[in-house]
Amino acid sequence: MLRPTPKEVLAGLQRTILETVMPELTSPYAISQAGTAALVLTMASEWVDSFPKYHAAEIEDLQQTFDSLRPHGETGIVEAAGFREALDSGVRASDQEPPDYRGMEAAMGELAGGVATKRLPGPVAGEVRAYLKRHLERIRTLFGTTSPFG
Amino acid sequence: MDSIRLTEYLKRKLPDATDLRVVDLKRIPGGSSRETYSFDVEWTENGERKRRPMIGRRDPTGGLLKSERRREFNVVDTMHRAGMKVPEPLFVELDPSVMDRPFFIMHRLNGRTAAGAMAAAEPEALRAKLAVAFVSEMTRLHQLDWRSLGMEWLGVPKDLAEPARAQTQHWLELYNQDRMGEAWPIIDAAFAWLKANPVMSDRIAICHGDFRAGNYLFDDSGFITMLDWEMTHLGDPLEDLAWSSMGLWGKDNLAGGLIDREAYYKLYEQKSGAPIDRKRLFFYGVLGNAKMAVICLTGIRDFTEARTSDTVMVLLLQAVLPILLEDLAAQLNLVE
Numbered sequence: 001m002l003r004p005t006p007k008e009v010l011a012g013l014q015r016t017i018l019e020t021v022m023p024e025l026t027s028p029y030a031i032s033q034a035g036t037a038a039l040v041l042t043m044a045s046e047w048v049d050s051f052p053k054y055h056a057a058e059i060e061d062l063q064q065t066f067d068s069l070r071p072h073g074e075t076g077i078v079e080a081a082g083f084r085e086a087l088d089s090g091v092r093a094s095d096q097e098p099p100d101y102r103g104m105e106a107a108m109g110e111l112a113g114g115v116a117t118k119r120l121p122g123p124v125a126g127e128v129r130a131y132l133k134r135h136l137e138r139i140r141t142l143f144g145t146t147s148p149f150g
Numbered sequence: 151m152d153s154i155r156l157t158e159y160l161k162r163k164l165p166d167a168t169d170l171r172v173v174d175l176k177r178i179p180g181g182s183s184r185e186t187y188s189f190d191v192e193w194t195e196n197g198e199r200k201r202r203p204m205i206g207r208r209d210p211t212g213g214l215l216k217s218e219r220r221r222e223f224n225v226v227d228t229m230h231r232a233g234m235k236v237p238e239p240l241f242v243e244l245d246p247s248v249m250d251r252p253f254f255i256m257h258r259l260n261g262r263t264a265a266g267a268m269a270a271a272e273p274e275a276l277r278a279k280l281a282v283a284f285v286s287e288m289t290r291l292h293q294l295d296w297r298s299l300g301m302e303w304l305g306v307p308k309d310l311a312e313p314a315r316a317q318t319q320h321w322l323e324l325y326n327q328d329r330m331g332e333a334w335p336i337i338d339a340a341f342a343w344l345k346a347n348p349v350m351s352d353r354i355a356i357c358h359g360d361f362r363a364g365n366y367l368f369d370d371s372g373f374i375t376m377l378d379w380e381m382t383h384l385g386d387p388l389e390d391l392a393w394s395s396m397g398l399w400g401k402d403n404l405a406g407g408l409i410d411r412e413a414y415y416k417l418y419e420q421k422s423g424a425p426i427d428r429k430r431l432f433f434y435g436v437l438g439n440a441k442m443a444v445i446c447l448t449g450i451r452d453f454t455e456a457r458t459s460d461t462v463m464v465l466l467l468q469a470v471l472p473i474l475l476e477d478l479a480a481q482l483n484l485v486e
Contacts, residue, residue: 029177036461043468105333112335113342116482126486132335133485136476143472 007045014041047142054142055101058135062104065131066094069111069124077121086110087124151175151187151206151249159248160191163241167193173201180263184380185210188258203260204240208253211457219252220244222380226256228299235287235375261367261374265399269363269407276370281408281417283373284366288394289421292355292387301356304384310351313385314433318344321441328448336475336484340440343482349433351386358382361390363399363406388427391418392434397477398442398470436481443474 004012017038025031070091072078078087086107093103111128114120120128157172164170175189187206192199209219223242230236242254264272272280296302307313322341359381367374395405395414405414415426446466453463479485 027176029179032179033459033461036465040461040464043464102331102333105335106338109333109335109338110342112339112484115484116339116343117346129484129486132479135335136479136485139472139475143468 006048010041010045010048014038014045017041050142054138057138059099059101059104061131061134061138062090062101062108063094063099065108065127066090066104069127072121072124078124081114081119081121083111083114083120083124086114151177151185151208151253153189155249156189156206159243160241164193164195167195167200169194184208203258204255205237205258206253206255208249209251210460211251219254222382223254224303225301225379225382228301229291229379232294232299234291234294235373236379237375237377259367259375261369263364263367263377264407265362265364266407267401270401270404272407276368276372277404277408279372280368281406281414284363284394284406284408285414285417285421287366287373287376288358288361288390289418291358291361292390292422294356296354296356296384301384304356304382306384307351307354310354311348313351313354313389314344314348314437317385317389317437317441318348321437321444324448325440325444328444328451330447330451330454334443334447334475336478337440337443339482339484340436340443340478344433344437344440347433349386349427349430351388351430352427353387354384355387356382357385357387357389359390360393362394362396363408386430386434387422388430389434389437391415391426392431393438393441396435396438396442398439398473432481436478439474439478439481443471443478446471446474 017034022031022034022038025034066087069087072087078084090104090107090111093100093107096103108128108131111120111124112132115125115128115132153172153175156175157170160172161167161170170191170193173190173192175187178186178188180186184207187208188203189206190201190203192201194200207219220242223239226236226239230238237259238257240255240257242252243249244252246252269277269280296304307316318341322345325337325341358376358379360378361376365378366376395411399405400407400411403411405411408414409417415431419425449458449460449463449466452458453460
């Protein structure tokens with residue numbers, strides 16, 4: 001294994017900021033920026049592992065969600081509501097190898113709009129809601145829920 | 151900003167001053183949409199030595215908002231003349247050869263800012279006092295006669311439907327511009343809802359556009375001054391009320407970290423003399439969360455594309471955007 005690992009490099013950079021740079025700073029703005037940079041490096045060290053896992057989980061979930069939505073494309077209720085194209089493009093993006101992550105997300109955005117405006121039929125809306133719930137849970141896990149504004 | 155060029159500039163602006171010096175020039179944190187500098191100016195005039203605290207706000211190379219310096223300066227100047235609690239504007243300079251980028255200078259007032267948990271940590275009596283002053287200042291702004299103040303240049307909505315429609319369109323365009331090709335399903339849903347559920351204003355008023363905790367100065371004796379007028383426009387006054395009471399700015403159920411949200415709305419009704427249209431308030435609450443999400447994406451894009459080195463932009467992704475997504479999902483009933 002090649003050392004230092006990316007996480008060890010980030011931890012070292014954080015120590016450089018905290019132990020070497022910050023004690024020499026006098027400008028309030030520079031001190032504030034250095035403090036935030038050190039904090040961001042702590043988070044970035046976690047993100048080295050967690051971002052790829054988040055993306056992998058999102059892609060898998062979107063694929064599964066569009067798989068479960070696939071039969072609804074045949075029923076006509078989706079078409080009647082004006083979302084046939086969004087559903088089809090999501091399914092097509094899901095079928096690509098590798099899957100088109102942005103394409104699936106964009107299609108999901110349109111379907112989520114259908115949920116928000118109550119235009120999407122119940123069974124499809126249920127699947128979309130369930131995905132959005134899992135999506136938010138993953139974001140919560142990735143970033144936490146701490147606000148700088150309290 | 152550098153001291154030598156600033157001194158030369160101020161000598162030109164204050165021709166009667168002799169022995170002018172810029173003292174304690176330092177960049178200070180806060181105001182992520184501008185570079186903010188604190189300094190004092192000393193000079194001799196009519197044999198008398200004078201000293202004045204000032205703030206310089208210079209355009210950044212990147213950041214949260216793209217707005218015009220002249221516009222913000224003119225708004226603050228008009229508000230100052232109208233008797234609103236704003237710092238006295240002094241000079242605006244649009245020529246980039248003077249200090250690399252446009253800037254303006256205003257009088258510096260002492261005080262502190264606080265949002266959310268920080269505001270909520272203040273003594274309850276002070277919070278109650280601040281809430282009254284804050285809402286009073288907001289309603290006073292909304293009651294100003296913008297025509298007699300000559301503020302048509304802000305852009306007069308052509309009808310009462312335009313404020314909701316124009317704000318939705320403005321922030322949707324910025325969303326599409328700054329999302330870096332990424333799809334955000336919940337933000338997409340929010341804009342779909344906003345487009346499908348426009349509201350009609352009951353009147354057109356001056357909207358600050360960023361009237362919230364964290365954008366005013368206060369001390370232990372109370373409210374001092376309102377800051378950050380760069381998003382001011384003519385629109386629906388409930389836009390400011392909804393924005394100021396968004397969950398992001400206030401811990402638990404405290405609007406702006408000050409007082410209970412419902413008490414806050416009652417206070418606005420008392421001060422404005424009119425009941426709040428809850429449907430419009432809800433619309434502008436959704437718009438506020440979507441707007442702030444777009445502001446986050448603008449900052450994240452500028453950081454990602456190296457137009458700003460302000461590390462606060464990364465915190466927007468980690469700590470602000472997730473809360474906005476949660477709030478939008480709850481508002482629009484997007485999750486079971």
